[in-house]
Amino acid sequence: MLKSRTFLTLLSCLCTIGAYAQTTAPPGAPATGAETRPKHEPPPNAYADCKGKKAGDAVQHQTPEGVVAAKCADTPKGLVARPDNPPKNRPTKSPS
Numbered sequence: 660m661l662k663s664r665t666f667l668t669l670l671s672c673l674c675t676i677g678a679y680a681q682t683t684a685p686p687g688a689p690a691t692g693a694e695t696r697p698k699h700e701p702p703p704n705a706y707a708d709c710k711g712k713k714a715g716d717a718v719q720h721q722t723p724e725g726v727v728a729a730k731c732a733d734t735p736k737g738l739v740a741r742p743d744n745p746p747k748n749r750p751t752k753s754p755s
Contacts, residue, residue, distance in 0.1 A: 701740075727742045728744075729742045
């Protein structure tokens, strides 16, 4: 009787630890689900700047920091102006 009770106690502890481990991400792991921020959507004028242009065309783009040189880039939603030198204080999308 004591062996079976000990076995059941150990088994329930292991199951609890296993369940907890599956629901927590290891330190340094990328966030998933509700922990992630929504992707940055370019402002409407970034699309307007490239209207009638081709991918790679140079344009002048108005940002909160002022007018900057940009190039038109293809996106799933159409051409968008991407600054040649994005501001350092804002996150940027890594090239893919």
